[in-house]
Structure formats: C-alpha cells, structure tokens
Amino acid sequence: MIDKILPSPAAAMADVPYGAVVMIGGFGTAGLPNELVDALIAQGATGLTIVNNNAGNGDTGLAALLAAGRVRKIICSFPRQVDSWHFDRLYRAGQIELELVPQGTLAERIRAAGAGIGGFFTPTGYGTELARGKETRLIDGRWQVFESPIHADYALIKAERGDRWGNLTYRMTARNFGPVMAMAARVTVASVHEIVPLGALDPEAVVTPGVYVQRVVQVARAGTAAGGFRTTA
Amino acid sequence: MARRVAQDIPEGAVVNLGIGLPTKVADHLPPDREVMMHSENGVIGMGPAPPPGTEDYDLINAGKQPVTLRPGGSFFHHADSFALMRGGHLDICVLGAFQVSGGGDLANWHTGAADAIPAVGGAMDLAVGARQTWVMMEHTTKAGEAKIVPACTCPVTGLACVSRIYTDLAVIDVGTDGLRVREIAEGLSFDELQAATAVPLRR
Numbered sequence: 001m002i003d004k005i006l007p008s009p010a011a012a013m014a015d016v017p018y019g020a021v022v023m024i025g026g027f028g029t030a031g032l033p034n035e036l037v038d039a040l041i042a043q044g045a046t047g048l049t050i051v052n053n054n055a056g057n058g059d060t061g062l063a064a065l066l067a068a069g070r071v072r073k074i075i076c077s078f079p080r081q082v083d084s085w086h087f088d089r090l091y092r093a094g095q096i097e098l099e100l101v102p103q104g105t106l107a108e109r110i111r112a113a114g115a116g117i118g119g120f121f122t123p124t125g126y127g128t129e130l131a132r133g134k135e136t137r138l139i140d141g142r143w144q145v146f147e148s149p150i151h152a153d154y155a156l157i158k159a160e161r162g163d164r165w166g167n168l169t170y171r172m173t174a175r176n177f178g179p180v181m182a183m184a185a186r187v188t189v190a191s192v193h194e195i196v197p198l199g200a201l202d203p204e205a206v207v208t209p210g211v212y213v214q215r216v217v218q219v220a221r222a223g224t225a226a227g228g229f230r231t232t233a
Numbered sequence: 234m235a236r237r238v239a240q241d242i243p244e245g246a247v248v249n250l251g252i253g254l255p256t257k258v259a260d261h262l263p264p265d266r267e268v269m270m271h272s273e274n275g276v277i278g279m280g281p282a283p284p285p286g287t288e289d290y291d292l293i294n295a296g297k298q299p300v301t302l303r304p305g306g307s308f309f310h311h312a313d314s315f316a317l318m319r320g321g322h323l324d325i326c327v328l329g330a331f332q333v334s335g336g337g338d339l340a341n342w343h344t345g346a347a348d349a350i351p352a353v354g355g356a357m358d359l360a361v362g363a364r365q366t367w368v369m370m371e372h373t374t375k376a377g378e379a380k381i382v383p384a385c386t387c388p389v390t391g392l393a394c395v396s397r398i399y400t401d402l403a404v405i406d407v408g409t410d411g412l413r414v415r416e417i418a419e420g421l422s423f424d425e426l427q428a429a430t431a432v433p434l435r436r
Contacts, residue, residue: 027274027311028297030290053311080352091350100351103273104315104358111312123361124319127392129343130353172308173274174291179310207310 004166005195005216009039012189012215016045016154019072023051023110023150023181024062025157028081031174033158033191034061035219040156041065047072051110051150053103053177055079055087063087071096075150077103100130105147107180113149114183114212121146155185159208162192163199166213167206175207182212189215236261237416238327238369238399242268246324247317249273249359251341252296255327255369271323273355275314278306295355315355318362326363328356330370330395332385335432337395337407339368340387353390360391372400372429379431381405381412402426411435 006012013036016022022040026032032052041064048071055076056063065071067086074096079087090096101109102124112120121144125131135146157178159168168190170178182188190208195218234254239261242248249271250256259281262268270279272294279294280301288299309317317323332340342356343349360366373379381398397415398405403426404416413435417426427434 028293030274030293030297078352078354080350088350092348098351100353102353102357103311103355104318104362107311107315122319124358126361127338127389128357129388130357170308172289172292172302173272173276175308175310176275177311180312 003164004210004214005164005218007217009035009191009217009219010042012036012217013039013043016040016043018045019047019049020045020153021049021051021151023152023155023157023177023185025052025155025176025178025181026062027053027173027176029057029061031158031170031176031178032061033156033189036156036158036189036191036217037061037065041068041070044070046070049073049075051075051106051152051181053077053106054081055084057081058083059086066090066096069095073097073099075099075101075106077101077106102130106150107177109147109150110177110184111180112147113151114180117149119146119148150184152181152185153187155181155188157181157188157190159190159192161194161196161201162190162213162216163196163201163210164216165198166190166208166210166216167201168192168208168210168213169201169205170207179208182208187214188212189217191217191219193219193221234369234399234401237404238367242266242325244268247271247277247322249318249323249326249363251326251328251356251359253329255329256294256296258327258369271314271317272300273314273318273359275309275311276300276302276306277309277317278303280306315358315362318355318358320362321364323359323363325365325367326359327367327369328359330368330380331387332380332382333368333370333395333398333407334385335381335383335412337393338385339366339390339395340385341368342390343388345387356390360394365396366391366394367397367399368395369399372402379429382431402429405434
C-alpha cells in the first residue's frame with residue numbers, strides 16, 4: 001500500500017542534511033508551511049540554501065530559520081520588506097548570500113527543474129543588473145536572457161487537502177509556488193489541513209498529482225495572521 | 234492621477250496594478266465596467282478589500298493585503314501567473330517609477346543607493362511582459378528634478394518597455410519617435426511642462 005502520510009512535521013524533516021537545498025512555498029505568509037519550517041529549525045540542519053519568494057516576515061517561520069543562523073544562501077525575488085529585519089541584519093553583516101531573481105524567472109526556473117528542461121530564454125531582466133554575465137540571444141526580434149533550472153533536495157509546501165498518495169488541493173492564493181516547487185525537489189513534503197480517504201478528492205480538482213509528493217503531514221489550521229488564515233469566530 | 238488612468242482602461246481588459254500609487258486606480262473604475270484584475274501571486278478577477286473583520290490571509294494581493302474574489306475569478310500557481318504576463322495575455326500593467334527615459338526605459342526597482350537591500354519581485358516580469366506598460370508617477374522628484382530623463386541613472390527594470398506616462402502634470406505617449414503629449418494639466422502651458430521634463434516633448 002502506498003502511504004505517504006507521516007505522523008508529524010518532525011518525522012517529515014528528520015533526514016534533512018547539512019547543506020541541503022530547501023524550497024519553501026509561500027508568498028509572504030500565504031502558503032508558507034510554518035509548521036514544517038519550525039520542525040526544520042528544531043531538527044537543526046545548517047548550511048542550508050533556501051529558495052522562497054521572500055526572506056522571512058516578522059520573527060516566525062522562515063524569518064526564525066534565518067535568525068537561527070541555519071541558512072548560508074537564499075534565492076528569492078523580494079527579500080526587503082517592512083518586517084524582514086532578520087534577513088536585513090544578516091545581509092548587512094555579510095552573513096548570508098543573496099541570489100536575487102525576478103519573480104517570474106524564479107517560478108519558471110523552478111518549473112523547468114521539475115519539467116526536466118535544461119534552461120530557457122526569457123525577455124525578463126534583459127539589459128538589467130540581474131542579467132549581468134548571462135548568455136543573451138535575439139529571438140523573434142527580442143533580446144532574451146538564458147536562465148537555468150533550480151533543483152532542490154527538499155520542497156516544503158502548504159496545501160489544503162491531501163490523501164495518502166500525496167494528491168493535493170490548495171486554498172486560494174496560498175497555492176502560489178506550491179505546485180512548481182513540488183515538481184522540482186527530490187523530496188516534497190506537503191502540510192495539509194485535512195487528510196481525506198483515497199478517491200475522495202475530485203480528480204478534476206487535484207492541482208498537484210501525488211507523484212510529485214513524497215510526504216504528507218496534517219497540521220492544525222493556524223488562527224494567526226502568520227498562518228495565512230484568519231478564523232472569523 | 235488614478236482617476237485619469239482609470240478612464241483609459243477599457244471594458245474587458247486584463248489589468249495588473251502595481252504596488253503603491255497604481256493600486257488606487259481600482260477605486261476609480263466605474264462599477265459597470267468589467268475589468269479583470271490580475272495579481273502576480275496567482276489570482277485573476279480580484280475585487281476590493283473585504284470589510285473589516287472578514288479578512289482572509291489566504292486571499293491577498295501582490296502587496297500582501299487581503300482582497301476579495303469577484304464572480305468568475307480564478308486561482309493559479311506562480312509559473313502560470315507569470316506565463317500570463319510574459320505570454321502576452323496581460324493587456325495593461327500600471328507601475329510606479331523612479332525614472333522613465335525618453336526611449337521608454339523604466340527604473341522602478343532599486344534606487345541604486347549602495348547600502349540599499351535590493352528587491353525586485355515581479356517588476357521586471359511585468360515591465361516587459363504586459364502588452365502595454367503604463368507608468369504613473371509624480372512628474373518631478375520632491376526636490377524638483379525631472380523624472381523623465383534622457384537616460385535612467387537608477388538601475389533599469391526593463392528597456393523600451395513603457396508605452397505611456399501619467400503624471401500630475403500630463404499624459405505622455407512613448408513612441409519610437411519620442412515623447413508626444415496627449416494632455417496637459419489645466420492651467421499649465423506646454424513650455425512649463427517642457428521645463429519640468431528633461432527630454433524634448435512634442436505636441
């Protein structure tokens with residue numbers, strides 16, 4: 001029987017080694033799998049390369065991972081935010097390496113890794129600082145920049161419902177990077193708020209087929225702003 | 234300014250409003266005009282902010298503020314959201330700017346200050362991806378320096394990507410043959426507008 005369900009975030013994070021490349025889903029706090037990141041902090045792996053759209057908000061989740069000094073390098077599009085003080089401090093102190101990538105190029109580089117594409121040319125970034133040193137080519141009258149795939153050892157993503165095969169559905173804009181990151185990692189860990197019996201998810205509505213997911217963990221729905229969901233009660 | 238931009242957004246357009254000043258354009262669209270609002274974080278058909286107390290932080294815009302979804306709206310992942318931009322499916326994006334050059338180069342992601350932490354987000358994808366990139370900004374800096382310049386001194390976001398500039402003083406089209414003034418603010422002369430602009434304008 002295929003059963004990808006693990007009992008806890010800690011069990012799902014137990015084997016992350018020193019120096020792993022870890023993708024973390026989320027746009028700001030929406031879709032950020034806080035419980036998995038907390039388990040990664042507790043697990044203690046260091047020298048990590050993190051791929052996320054941002055570089056942490058406030059003092060929880062990704063920001064806490066950075067604050068704990070576990071991250072060697074971050075690949076992201078928008079590190080500077082009003083509440084990114086932990087990243088800001090590390091960056092100014094030269095204690096973290098930053099690879100800044102335009103957001104759409106970041107998503108497509110991740111998708112390319114998952115799709116087995118060796119890279120692609122995109123008009124985004126041509127003529128800017130972020131394309132410096134990269135191969136360029138004139139295609140259909142437009143200058144384009146060569147971009148490489150980003151592979152990961154782990155992807156930590158947040159979904160809404162899942163089953164024991166790892167099929168996933170998401171909730172509104174918390175979907176963001178989840179589906180492409182799931183494709184790009186050797187081990188994808190999805191936190192879900194609800195585990196349903198196999199066959200219960202409408203096959204037409206499955207966003208991430210279970211083949212892209214290796215581990216599923218159920219977590220309680222957070223009632224905090226950082227959890228990405230606010231209860232109306 | 235926001236009202237003036239809203240006038241030019243036609244029925245049926247797929248539109249992305251940048252963070253900051255451009256966000257206000259949505260408040261000036263007549264309710265009977267169907268416009269599909271796109272946000273880079275994977276939503277089309279975005280509606281206004283929800284009433285206080287009903288915010289849902291799984292439904293946010295690019296500025297990470299809670300929004301609503303209009304009937305007909307849909308969600309998609311990030312790679313699809315940017316494919317929508319680059320692939321020519323986004324009719325108009327409205328962006329803020331530090332500077333625009335006479336050739337339509339845009340600088341809006343980084344002041345270039347040595348100690349600034351760079352952050353680009355979706356700015357470069359939007360600037361070159363949208364079919365039309367409109368800039369909405371004050372005509373000059375607070376110190377009175379021109380923001381429409383022969384060549385950007387701030388790091389550029391995209392080259393020759395701006396098609397129209399809306400400022401507090403004028404509406405200006407950017408073409409292959411230079412800048413053409415479409416409208417001037419009431420009470421301002423062409424010569425006064427030219428004096429505030431570091432690139433030759435045509436009427």
